[in-house]
Amino acid sequence: MPTLSKFSFGVGDRFAHQAKAQLAAFQRLQRASITVAPVWNKSNREHSFIGSHPDSVRAAAVAAVAALGYEGPWHTDADHIRLETVDRFIPSCDFFTIDVAESIGKPAPKEQVDAFIARHPELIGRQEIAKLSKPLVTTRADVESAAAKYLLATAEAARIYRHICDKKGEANVLAEVSMDETDLPQTPPELLIILAALADEKVRVQTIAPKFTGRFNKGVDYVGDLVAFEREFNDDLAVIAHAVAKYDLPPSLKLSLHSGSDKFSLYPIIQRALKATGAGIHIKTAGTNWLEELVGLSEAGGEGLALVKSFYADALAKIDEFCAPYATVIDIDKAKLPSAATVNGWSGPRLASAIRHIQSNPDFDANVRQLLHVSFKLAAKAGDKYLNLLKANEAIIAKNVGDNLYDRHFAPLFLNEAQAQPTKAASNR
CATH class of the missing domain: 3.20.20 (TIM Barrel)
Structure with a gap:
């Protein structure tokens, strides 16, 4: 066996x-x-x-x-x-x-x-x-x-x-x-x-x-x-x-x-x-890996940032559709969600901070994070446009994926205090 x-x-x-x-x-x-x-x-x-x-x-x-x-x-x-x-x-x-x-x-x-x-x-x-x-x-x-x-x-x-x-x-x-x-x-x-x-x-x-x-x-x-x-x-x-x-x-x-x-x-x-x-x-764990992809694309700027902003606008417009399958495992306060216009005016680092799960960061927004989490069908619909941006920005996305897993999950679960020194970049974000 x-x-x-x-x-x-x-x-x-x-x-x-x-x-x-x-x-x-x-x-x-x-x-x-x-x-x-x-x-x-x-x-x-x-x-x-x-x-x-x-x-x-x-x-x-x-x-x-x-x-x-x-x-x-x-x-x-x-x-x-x-x-x-x-x-x-x-x-x-x-x-x-x-x-x-x-x-x-x-x-x-x-x-x-x-x-x-x-x-x-x-x-x-x-x-x-x-x-x-x-x-x-x-x-x-x-x-x-x-x-x-x-x-x-x-x-x-x-x-x-x-x-x-x-x-x-x-x-x-x-x-x-x-x-x-x-x-x-x-x-x-x-x-x-x-x-x-x-x-x-x-x-x-x-x-x-x-x-x-x-x-x-x-x-x-x-x-x-x-x-x-x-x-x-x-x-x-x-x-x-x-x-x-x-x-x-x-x-x-x-x-x-x-x-x-x-x-x-x-x-x-x-x-x-x-x-x-x-x-x-x-x-x-759930598919939050895709949120780290969005964080990386936001930080990369350009087409990646524009696509993440469009995902948020579409998710906001179809919030009931995307949330329905996950209704028992999300708590989104719709009244506290920023408008699509507000998010469209954010810089890449500002949007990344809203999504990245660091609760001590005043820009972190659990409502934005949960909405994007359940709206992953938007990336599937975007198809090659999304996948090509993942490939083009592989390095910055991979860093976010790896640092998130190691610093925010593995270190507090499996390492002692001396071992659990966070990745410098991750600890500053």
Whole structure:
């Protein structure tokens, strides 16, 4: 069975032009003696919006690995796939994020729930789990309720997993099960029940993505209770470690955080937890790489700056259309968005500062950033005009892509204070 590295980080590259710049940031970590496996992820929805194919993600990764002489683990992720969407990902992906959101909450038949409880009487009563914030105390009714809520979802995950393994071979499949698209975070007993059910189904899951407290909006920082998040995160780590030992799950099983990108306020919490427990982590980010392309084009000036300004004007004119698919994961205050005329009068550095996610910069604008983030179809529509500008301004864009990954993500997650010296240019912007 394949094994995912202790630390892995999911990156998006919507237009398949920044894999080399992204990989260079991972190589900088290698030089600090830290291995974090890059996982290039792109969902079926993104492919359909842009008109791309999963093969393009792998081709870009292969080219980057060859160009930089990278020696280390790397993967391509079929992000948020379901049974009806997975087949075209199978030839080019080795990591599969199995999405069972539609099955969560559908009540499992009573006989299925009863059979699960008969297999797992240990789930009823009091359980002491190492490093859990408090002992688990569950009644039969508690287990029945959680099993009824999640058993159909775990069965669907198993059905998708077996389908992939039948096509690709289990030895070539890294599986994540995504349980994060629900209304409420899973409690520790619920997560334990989910993991026990996946073990029953023989799903050799490598990462599990539960729901956490708070809002994980696309491309901006976490909004929520940091104390509650820290408790949930540490409890989930404890439950996973217990389930691995109890249910013969893969020793490499680890927590996956679907961050939506740029949850900077959570990184110190995560780093503390990883150091205290020795656990691994997979962090999946969204396609904010395209925002770094816009930052680079803005700084480049000329045609690049003009195109970014036109994107903003078009996004503003079609704001409802572009925001609708992401309504649950963005918070844009329309009244605070600058007019197209105002943005058209900005210099390149001024527009770059509005988009670049440095909250201490008074010119940073979370509303502008979120709107542009969800308006990436404009670049797809621009076609070769956009892609040619990416090529013409490769150096400045690559610097923004690499500095963003290393300084604002990797350093606070994986490096100690002495190691985490920001890139000079990035620290001044």
